[in-house]
Amino acid sequence: MSPVPNARPKASARVKLLHTMMALDDHRSVQDHTVDELARSADVAKGSVYYHFGSKENLVREMLVHGATELQSLMDAIEQDQGSSPREAFRAQLRAACRFLGEFPSFTGLVAFALAQREGDSSSQLYEEKAAIVRLLAGRIERLEEAEAGPTTPGPTLEIAATAMLSAAVTLSIERLTVHPEWEIEACVDALLRLVTS
Template structure:
């Protein structure tokens, strides 16, 4: 009996994560096509292959579903932003930017949703977005702090402003490549970003 309970305890998070991933993928595709206001819970459930009741049981409402999916998407992005302490700081920065561009390419609809809601006033998910923004700033800031420790940087540039520039530039370059310049290679986009980032260093 104890073995069965242990198995259930282990498997339940896996099933939950699998359901969230299906809901995330389905929601992002639908929302990317029509926007969050135009997508219904029925459509999300059907696209994810789950019942409408399952959606409400797990999330309670569409607003809460979108809020948690935003958090789930950012948690995936956080994995790409996680600093690599084994690399020199500039190499770690380049890897972080490269991984972030990969994420934007892998989840274009989520990226568009994140951008649109960050700049929407008011947004139904503003409190969630503020909290998620702080989490992303913290991770990116850790890598930039290492750069400042290992290299002379421009003291007139505030660290938080540099973090905002780093994330903002990566987001814009990634979206511009997806929407307007799909022929532009990731290597070209990354070179442009690193050119901007190295401007933070003192000569």
């Protein structure tokens, strides 16, 4: 029997678990879910959690890493589009990031938690992944500024702007999910752009 054309390959148990955790939306912290609940939600055997991650704590850390990697890949793919201005490319990246954060509320909540982590905390992986997302945004902001105003001097202001943008994007996504579902993504993107452009 030949494969069905354009059929998606079956996701591995590891990816199913990560995506299921990222998409949880029952207003509980991902850490509050039992391994049984997570396995049942992903439609995998409970042993898959331990086989692929060793523990629920490792699964939570890997979820943040996986989500951050997917977000970066998404933004990188949009950045490759040569047909738009730097501002429009950045707008498209922010739009895609807002959609991603809305699609994966548990990931968004974990990023919010990671924003509160300090260097050296027991959850150092969360701190490191948050720092990687901030660096990703800082690079995008820097490229936009260079395209519009010429070379900039990197420094703490760029990191502060990127942290503010990440915090605002996460907060807006949570507000859209919980309090203001009427807020359109485009309006949120406009608000985010006002943080870094004049």
